[in-house]
Amino acid sequence: MITGAEIMVKCLQAEGVDTVFGYPGATICPFYDALYDSDLHHVLVRQEQNAAHAASGYARARMKPGVCVATSGPGATNLITGIATAHMDSIPMIAITGQVRSDLLGSDSFQEADITGACEPFTKHTYLVKQTEDLPRIFKEAFHIAATGRPGPVLIDIPMDIQTNSIESFEYPETVDIKGYKPNIKGHSVQVKKAAELIKNAKRPIIVSGGGVLSSGAKLKLQKFAENTQIPILSTMMGIGVIPSDHPLYLGMLGTHGRRCANKALHETDLAIVCGARLGDRAIAAPDQMGNTTKIIHIDIDPAEIGKNVKVDIPIVGDMNNVLKNLIDEIGDYKVKDEWDAEIKDLKAHYQNKITTFDGYVEPRTLIGNLSSMLKAKAILCADVGQNQIWCANNFRIREGRFFTTGGMGTMGYSIPAAIGAKLGLKKRDVVVVCGDGSFQMGMNELSTIVQENLNIKIIVMRNYRLGMVRELQDHNYNCRHAATILNDVPDIVALAKAYGIDSAEVSSNEDAEQYINKIVESDKPFVLVCRVHPDTPSIL
Amino acid sequence: MKYTLSILVENQAGVLSKISGMFSRRGFNIDSLAVGVTNDPTVSRITVVTDCDEHMVEQIEKQLNKVIPVIKVRRLVEGEFISRELSLIKVHCPQAKRFEIIKIAEMNHANVVDVSNSTITLEYCETAEKTETLIDLLKPYGIREMVQTGTVAIDKGKAGIRV
Numbered sequence: 001m002i003t004g005a006e007i008m009v010k011c012l013q014a015e016g017v018d019t020v021f022g023y024p025g026a027t028i029c030p031f032y033d034a035l036y037d038s039d040l041h042h043v044l045v046r047q048e049q050n051a052a053h054a055a056s057g058y059a060r061a062r063m064k065p066g067v068c069v070a071t072s073g074p075g076a077t078n079l080i081t082g083i084a085t086a087h088m089d090s091i092p093m094i095a096i097t098g099q100v101r102s103d104l105l106g107s108d109s110f111q112e113a114d115i116t117g118a119c120e121p122f123t124k125h126t127y128l129v130k131q132t133e134d135l136p137r138i139f140k141e142a143f144h145i146a147a148t149g150r151p152g153p154v155l156i157d158i159p160m161d162i163q164t165n166s167i168e169s170f171e172y173p174e175t176v177d178i179k180g181y182k183p184n185i186k187g188h189s190v191q192v193k194k195a196a197e198l199i200k201n202a203k204r205p206i207i208v209s210g211g212g213v214l215s216s217g218a219k220l221k222l223q224k225f226a227e228n229t230q231i232p233i234l235s236t237m238m239g240i241g242v243i244p245s246d247h248p249l250y251l252g253m254l255g256t257h258g259r260r261c262a263n264k265a266l267h268e269t270d271l272a273i274v275c276g277a278r279l280g281d282r283a284i285a286a287p288d289q290m291g292n293t294t295k296i297i298h299i300d301i302d303p304a305e306i307g308k309n310v311k312v313d314i315p316i317v318g319d320m321n322n323v324l325k326n327l328i329d330e331i332g333d334y335k336v337k338d339e340w341d342a343e344i345k346d347l348k349a350h351y352q353n354k355i356t357t358f359d360g361y362v363e364p365r366t367l368i369g370n371l372s373s374m375l376k377a378k379a380i381l382c383a384d385v386g387q388n389q390i391w392c393a394n395n396f397r398i399r400e401g402r403f404f405t406t407g408g409m410g411t412m413g414y415s416i417p418a419a420i421g422a423k424l425g426l427k428k429r430d431v432v433v434v435c436g437d438g439s440f441q442m443g444m445n446e447l448s449t450i451v452q453e454n455l456n457i458k459i460i461v462m463r464n465y466r467l468g469m470v471r472e473l474q475d476h477n478y479n480c481r482h483a484a485t486i487l488n489d490v491p492d493i494v495a496l497a498k499a500y501g502i503d504s505a506e507v508s509s510n511e512d513a514e515q516y517i518n519k520i521v522e523s524d525k526p527f528v529l530v531c532r533v534h535p536d537t538p539s540i541l
Numbered sequence: 542m543k544y545t546l547s548i549l550v551e552n553q554a555g556v557l558s559k560i561s562g563m564f565s566r567r568g569f570n571i572d573s574l575a576v577g578v579t580n581d582p583t584v585s586r587i588t589v590v591t592d593c594d595e596h597m598v599e600q601i602e603k604q605l606n607k608v609i610p611v612i613k614v615r616r617l618v619e620g621e622f623i624s625r626e627l628s629l630i631k632v633h634c635p636q637a638k639r640f641e642i643i644k645i646a647e648m649n650h651a652n653v654v655d656v657s658n659s660t661i662t663l664e665y666c667e668t669a670e671k672t673e674t675l676i677d678l679l680k681p682y683g684i685r686e687m688v689q690t691g692t693v694a695i696d697k698g699k700a701g702i703r704v
Contacts, residue, residue, distance in 0.1 A: 120559060121566050125609040128555070145609060179551060179704060180612040304603035307596075 001166040004132040005034035008096070008163065011139035012040060014172040017067050019043060019058060019424050021051040025071020027111065028098030030163035043424060043453060046445040048075050050417035052082020052153075053443075056091045057421025060404050061380065061429070063217060065092040065146045066421060072098045073111030076157070077118065081411060083153045084122035088408030089238060090211060092151035094142055095119075099128070099159040116157050124152035132165040136172050144176045149183030150302040151215055183301060187318025187326060195273075195297045195314045196330035202271035202295070204340045205231050208254065208283075211238030211407070212276015212300060218320035219243075222275060225328050230336045231273070232344045234262045236283045237393050237407035239276070245372075245397040251348065255283040257390045257540055261351035265344060274298045274312075276320050278305045280408070299323050358534035362513050364388070364462050365395045367531065368434065370510075371460075372397040374517050379430035380404060380422045384415035384439035387468035390539040392434050401429070413442030416459065420446060423455045430521065433459040437487055438467045447500040447528075456524045458517075461493055463506075464533040472539055497528035504528040543572065544598045545617040545624060545694050547702050548587040551610040552578055559608050560587065569593070569601050573626070573669075575691030584612065584704060588693050590669075615702040617694055624694035627666050629654070630676065633683030634661040642682060649675050660685060668692075 002010075008031050012020065019041045024032045035042055045051045048070040055066030070079045076097040086093045099105070100112045116126040125145050127138045135158075142154040199205055213222050219242050226233050226249050233243050234254045243250045252259030254266055266272065266284075272294055277283065298305075298312040299320065306315040316323050357363045368391050372379070383392035383405040396403060404422060406414045415433045423431040435443070440461045450457055471485040497504035503525060507513045513531050520527040550556045557576055564571050572590040579586045591601060598616065605614045630651075634642055639661060646653055646663050649671070655662035665675055669692055676684070695701070 116555070117558070120562050130554075178609060180606075181609050302607070304600070304607055308600060308603075 001168065002170050003030065003034065003164060003166050004135055004158070005030035005163040007132065007135045007167075007170050008139070008158070009034045009038045009040065010170050011136055011172060012067060013038070015139070015143045016064070020067040020069055021045055021054040021058070021421065022069030023048045023051055023071070023075060025075045025098060025111070027072040027100055027160045028069060028075070028096075028163075030160060031069065031096070031098065031158075041424075043420070043449065045417065045420075046448050048078035049082045049413070050420075050443065050446050050449075052079050052086060052093065052095060053411075053414050053417035054421035054424075055093050055095075056082065056086045056089070057382065057404055057418030058425040059086075059091050059093055059421070060402065060418075061422040061425030063215070065094050065143055067094045067096065069096045070098070071111065072100055072115070073113045075111075076115040077113050080119060080122065083119055083155065085406050085409040085411040085414065086153045087122045087124070089406050090151050090215060090408070091153070092146040093153035094146055095123075095153055095155045097155065097157045098163070099157045101161045102130070102159045103161070105159065116155060119155045122153070123155050126155040126157070128157045129159065129162050132162050132167050135162070136170065140173045141176050141178060145178070145181060149181075150212075184303070184317050185301065185319035185322060187299070187316050187323035189326065191314055191316045192323060192326045192330055195316060196327060198271060198295060198297060198314060199229070199231075199273065199331060200334050203337060204269045204343070205271040205273060205336060206265055206269040207231050207233045208236070208266070208272050208274045208277055208279070209233055209239040209242045210236040210275065210277025213239060213242045213320050214402075216276065216301070216320040218276075218324055221321055221324040221328070223247075225324050228328060229331060229334055230341060232265060234266060236277045236279075237405065240393055240403040241398045241401065244399050251344070253393050256285055257282070257393070259351065259394055261347045264347055264351065268343070269294055271295045271297070274300075275324070276300060279309045281309075282407075284310065358537065360508055360532075361534040361537075362462075362507060362510055362531035364391045364531065364533050364537060367510050367513050368392055368395040369397060370514060371432070371517065372399060374514065374521055375401075375430045375432060377401065379432060380419075380426070382415040382419040382422060382431065382433045384433070384435035384443070385410045385412045386436045386439055387472070387537070387539045388434050388436045388439065388462045390469070391462070394540065412439045415439065416443035416446045416450075419457045419459075420449055420453065420455060423457055424453065431457050433457060435459070435461055436468060437461055437463040437465065437493070440493065444496070447497065447502055450526050451501050455526060457526050458520055459526070459528045460517075461528065461530045462533045463493065463530050464535045464537065465489060466535045468535070468537075469539060471535070493528065493530045502526045502528055504530065506530040506532065508532040542594065543590055543592050545622065545692065546589045546591065546602070546605070547615045547617060547694065548589065548605060549579070549612040549702060549704060550585050550587060551612065552583050552585040553610060556585070556610045557587070559610065560605070563604055563608060564601075567600075567604060569597065569604075573691035575693045577693075581704065588691060590692050612704055613702055617696060621700065622694050622696050624668050624692050625666050626669055626672060626692045627664070627690045628672050629662060629664055629688050630679060630684060631655075631660050631662045631686040632679050633659065633685055635659060638682060642679070645675075645678050649678070651675060
């Protein structure tokens with residue numbers, strides 16, 4: 001005989017899971033009891049939302065579903081923000097929640113919450129398990145749904161009695177059969193041919209690359225496609241890292257907080273080849289206008305994204321790897337016209353950053369610009385949300401590493417737990433957090449987890465005593481009325497970090513900051529570097 | 542414009558809420574909705590009538606296809622399908638008016654299913670348009686109560702939706 005809880009552990013093992021992030025509680029105790037005997041590594045976070053963010057960081061690092069666990073009621077509802085973040089950012093995730101006993105369901109019993117109902121809008125799918133026998137099938141389906149097609153979170157809500165009931169034996173299914181779920185990964189060959197023709201006839205083509213290129217692992221194919229054809233690349237925020245930032249074909253991030261040369265190029269282009277990007281409102285402010293002057297080829301695994309925000313001339317539904325491979329074959333030795341190439345070079349030269357500095361403060365854009373060269377080539381940078389995110393997105397010179405941030409949901413407090421997940425996923429990589437003093441205070445409880453797990457994560461806090469991005473918004477749109485955006489000078493972050501047992505220092509010049517960073521990257525201990533930043537430092541130029 | 546969608550879904554708990562939730566959170570409107578099991582007991586069929594433009598009905602179809610228990614979605618082509626809705630209409634009916642109302646029912650092929658001293662209840666199974674016509678005819682007598690199902694629809698001839 002085997003209990004439901006033991007089956008849950010076996011299902012995770014069958015899926016090759018080695019790490020789960022969670023927080024226990026009464027209704028998930030049977031699972032934790034089974035976990036206690038297993039070789040699965042459980043990471044105890046300090047708040048459930050961070051279990052989901054950590055699972056997200058792990059998923060992005062390992063390119064497979066991250067797993068988070070919470071108890072029923074408040075544990076489950078705390079997870080929601082993390083689940084919703086993963087959903088908006090298309091991150092594969094399995095969220096497991098305990099639930100009150102089946103016979104108590106619907107009676108408003110202690111710590112009961114309708115979590116499958118609540119998570120419906122934020123998940124790819126949800127399961128409320130009705131009998132122990134269903135567990136293996138449901139886990140198999142959940143991992144399949146989370147990881148294939150457009151990735152996303154799947155929630156499995158498991159009543160306590162389902163975990164404690166026993167069945168005869170455990171058998172993990174080898175295949176899944178979900179009638180209504182068969183993602184089209186091939187990419188229609190006729191559409192690819194049409195796309196190739198359109199590209200060959202374009203005068204000023206451009207590639208707009210999104211997170212889909214990274215999540216499908218097609219980064220190198222995209223680089224090859226761009227290098228073969230010499231078509232310049234823009235990226236969305238989620239697409240940062242598809243190509244090294246210093247690559248001659250890369251123009252930077254587009255959008256409201258993007259680089260001017262990138263937006264200008266998008267304005268000039270006559271053909272945008274959109275790869276794995278949904279072109280949300282932050283990427284293209286007035287998407288319905290774009291289609292009128294520019295032809296668009298849109299490649300995405302999710303048919304519902306094609307034509308949703310912009311009118312598309314050639315839709316191609318499929319996995320980016322397959323489509324790009326076929327497109328490379330189809331397009332042969334075509335190269336973009338020299339005039340466009342020259343125009344792009346002019347654009348890049350014309351819109352060089354001119355950064356104003358403030359004496360006695362760290363200039364964050366310059367610091368982040370230099371950060372990459374102080375880290376190993378494959379370093380992972382986790383940026384939080386706000387000005388720090390934009391500084392990173394536009395200035396971090398990514399090489400072979402990754403840039404993790406929440407571009408879709410924009411959830412403050414993401415960076416520290418995501419870095420924990422990333423570090424546990426890829427232990428040899430340099431993992432660096434950049435956050436503001438606002439976002440730091442939304443995730444700082446996880447300093448405990450960093451210490452408990454003995455993780456070498458460096459945290460750079462850009463401290464301006466402001467909620468900088470909202471304050472900037474107030475400057476521009478609300479007549480400089482800074483309602484609720486001024487933070488006071490507590491806590492003393494250096495003292496706080498030390499209270500957690502993490503070494504820390506505060507700096508107020510780039511020289512000092514760089515000196516510290518060069519020193520701390522050599523150590524295998526975590527570090528919190530607080531950088532004093534002038535409150536008037538803008539997000540973009 | 543009104544569009545009629547046939548949706549085959551896995552016959553399991555919670556599917557209807559997944560679909561109706563998707564409509565409401567994405568701001569898609571539902572004119573009518575009917576659901577029932579098909580000849581295959583594991584599959585249910587939902588008929589949705591929605592009033593929107595071509596772009597939006599495409600979005601609805603795509604978003605429906607993303608709901609995991611949705612097996613297939615088909616937009617029925619105007620003029621090429623049969624649609625019906627069932628109505629029970631209880632009309633104020635003193636004895637003096639009974640003959641008149643029964644005559645209206647007969648002319649429209651509605652059935653009289655219940656009669657009392659002061660009411661008469663008609664059963665009517667027709668398209669939404671014809672139902673509206675009948676209701677207009679009955680209104681002057683005073684409609685006491687009325688209940689309708691959502692529209693159900695099926696393709697004419699060989700065309701159709703299969704798993």
